[in-house]
Amino acid sequence: MRRLLVTLLVLAAVAAAIGLYLIRPDPLPDDALAGLVGDAARGERMFWAAGCSSCHAAAEAKDDAKLVLTGGQRFPSPFGTFVAPNISNDPDHGIGGWSDLDLANAMLRGVSPHGTHYYPVFPYVSYAGAELQDVVDLRAFLATLPADPTPSASHEVGFPFSIRLGLGGWKLLFGGDGSPVVTGDLTEEETRGRYLAEVLGHCGECHTPRNALGAMERGRWLAGGPVPAGKGSFPNITPAKLDWSEADIVEYLTSGFTPDYDSAGGHMALVVQNTAKLPQEDRAAIAAYLKKVPPAE
Known part of the structure; x- marks a missing residue:
């Protein structure tokens, strides 16, 4: 009986390890953008095509204020209310400190620079098919936009949806592969x-x-x-x-x-x-x- 119990515990540990491996954040290879150089002028076209300001500008922003990506818009859903983050060029509260690869991982893989899953309210399932050159160009344009020091607000998401590790399982089932x-x-x-x-x-x-x-x-x-x-x-x-x-x-x-x-x-x-x-x-x-x-x- 003891041997059976030990065997079951070992199998459970192995299964848990395999499960954690499968649902881990899966960023792009470190050299994924090798040789690519961003073009800010072309990146502006990507910016409007991707609709960045529609979600990340302040709710009532107009004209030039739409280029200040301070975040804060709220998006209610059956899973909770999601709040658009600050993606302005601020190095502390925005994405001013992000690399090209950080943006590519966010858009194509739904993975943050800290190695955590993003919620799919950020449409990385669709962006998964984006050309890497387009992402690099977009990053170059974003770097030309104003910085705003407004901290990003937290999502209002309750248990169990607040456990981001579980998003890895969601990605296994429904994540986009770019097809x-x-x-x-x-x-x-x-x-x-x-x-x-x-x-x-x-x-x-x-x-x-x-x-x-x-x-x-x-x-x-x-x-x-x-x-x-x-x-x-x-x-x-x-x-x-x-x-x-x-x-x-x-x-x-x-x-x-x-x-x-x-x-x-x-x-x-x-x-x-x-x-x-x-x-x-x-x-x-x-x-x-x-x-x-x-x-x-």
């Missing part, structure tokens, strides 16, 4: 649109329904779903519901006006402020991509 959702024979423009919409623009994070554990249901890509805060819903933007022409979509991403003379509201108004700063060909690429998304009711 595209819409596949097939795409034109160069449609492929560019897929990258902008699926990866940098992370459209699926709002417009795709989620399962009970908060993971996107990729089989119902962009089919819409309830707002995590519990009020309202995100619209279905697949061809099953979105019957706008490509020109209509481009106009909406430029001015926020719909073909019915309505206008973008809520957080989507902030998204349009970002897409309006992209080159016309990028908005056209997104429109072309949306026409290739499989219809989903």
